[in-house]
Amino acid sequence: MNLLEVKNLDIDYVTKEGNLKVVRDVSFTLKQGESVGLVGESGCGKTTLAKTIMRLLPDNGVISGGEINYKGENIVTKNKEEIRKLRLNEIAMISQSAMNSLNPVYTVGEQIIEGIRSHTNMSKKEAIKRAEEVFAIIGLEKKRLKSYPHQMSGGMKQRAIIAMALSLNPSLIIADEPTTALDVVVQDKILSQITEIQKQTKSSMIFITHDISIISELCETIIVMYGGKIMEKSSSKVFFKAPYHPYSLGLQNAFPSILDIDKGDLISIPGAPPNLMGELKGCRFKERCPFRTDKCMEELPELKEIGEDHQIACHYPERVDEFREESKKKETWQMVSDRIINESKGDA
Numbered sequence: 001m002n003l004l005e006v007k008n009l010d011i012d013y014v015t016k017e018g019n020l021k022v023v024r025d026v027s028f029t030l031k032q033g034e035s036v037g038l039v040g041e042s043g044c045g046k047t048t049l050a051k052t053i054m055r056l057l058p059d060n061g062v063i064s065g066g067e068i069n070y071k072g073e074n075i076v077t078k079n080k081e082e083i084r085k086l087r088l089n090e091i092a093m094i095s096q097s098a099m100n101s102l103n104p105v106y107t108v109g110e111q112i113i114e115g116i117r118s119h120t121n122m123s124k125k126e127a128i129k130r131a132e133e134v135f136a137i138i139g140l141e142k143k144r145l146k147s148y149p150h151q152m153s154g155g156m157k158q159r160a161i162i163a164m165a166l167s168l169n170p171s172l173i174i175a176d177e178p179t180t181a182l183d184v185v186v187q188d189k190i191l192s193q194i195t196e197i198q199k200q201t202k203s204s205m206i207f208i209t210h211d212i213s214i215i216s217e218l219c220e221t222i223i224v225m226y227g228g229k230i231m232e233k234s235s236s237k238v239f240f241k242a243p244y245h246p247y248s249l250g251l252q253n254a255f256p257s258i259l260d261i262d263k264g265d266l267i268s269i270p271g272a273p274p275n276l277m278g279e280l281k282g283c284r285f286k287e288r289c290p291f292r293t294d295k296c297m298e299e300l301p302e303l304k305e306i307g308e309d310h311q312i313a314c315h316y317p318e319r320v321d322e323f324r325e326e327s328k329k330k331e332t333w334q335m336v337s338d339r340i341i342n343e344s345k346g347d348a
């Protein structure tokens with residue numbers, strides 16, 4: 001059985017201007033012990049999806065369709081108390097700015113021990129022992145449990161948060177850009193510790209980042225999102241050798257270090273993600289895709305199987321060789337940039 005099955009999930013934010021269709025028809029599964037990387041540009045709905053799985057959407061967030069089955073039960077229909085038990089015990093989240101959520105008035109140890117005790121029947125002594133264990137795993141000395149947040153560096157605080165998330169042996173860890181606020185060296189170290197822990201505890205993980213190069217080392221599966229939809233889903237092994245979707249090919253140019261591309265030729269995808277308000281027609285990537293046709297302007301491409309454990313949402317999977325060749329050229333993306341400028345003049 002899958003640990004997690006997200007099925008045709010739709011999420012909206014209700015705003016004064018109308019509904020923002022922030023996630024649409026997202027489906028994926030996660031087996032026990034499997035790690036999946038969720039990537040995509042800022043605003044594509046990654047955090048929204050993560051918060052929804054934790055049922056932590058803000059008040060104006062609405063699950064407008066689909067299911068989230070966790071250990072075979074649909075958590076979309078669970079009540080607040082059932083969800084509270086699920087959090088931390090079963091599913092733990094390490095968020096983008098988690099280190100700022102530590103309470104300055106209490107020591108870090110007090111906060112972790114309180115977290116453990118409010119979710120288990122552990123005695124204070126047992127909880128202290130567990131806190132010391134998780135501190136050791138994440139590379140913090142146990143005397144640090146007595147520190148107040150202001151006595152710790154950013155890297156230490158983020159480690160403490162990760163320790164807190166792991167203290168109850170969750171089956172699923174959702175890490176939403178857990179190291180973005182830290183410098184690169186600390187980032188690398190923490191990332192390898194997280195992977196180590198995940199392997200040791202056989203937890204599953206959803207790892208969210210906008211940097212696809214991190215995923216190649218960390219996750220078995222990659223999901224590329226754009227404008228609230230899945231564009232490509234693949235085993236990392238296959239993806240990092242040969243991505244398929246035009247958007248993935250564009251992302252690949254922006255992160256050449258993991259692929260055999262000349263580093264001198266960093267090309268970013270011109271334009272910006274689509275506005276998710278109002279009616280959305282055709283492919284979400286159409287404004288920025290160098291290969292779009294009339295069909296892409298009108299018809300939404302469904303996510304289709306193109307190989308074992310490999311799916312893409314593009315009308316033209318058979319043209320992949322041509323797309324791969326063309327997407328390596330600067331002129332290809334320059335054409336998109338010119339087209340966007342021309343179209344905006346037309347709108348003015």
Ligand SMILES: Nc1ncnc2c1ncn2[C@@H]1O[C@H](COP(=O)(O)OP(=O)(O)OP(=O)(O)O)[C@@H](O)[C@H]1O
Pocket residue numbers: 013014015020022040041042043044045046047048049058060061210
């Ligand atoms: N409470 C809210 N009300 C209305 N719109 C929101 C709300 N929260 C987020 N959004 C919008 O929803 C979209 C998706 O946001 P989300 O935070 O899920 O993106 P993300 O992929 O995590 O981006 P980032 O990489 O910057 O963290 C964005 O356009 C954002 O502005």
Ligand SMILES: [Mg+2]
Pocket residue numbers: 046047048096176
């Ligand atoms: Mg986010």
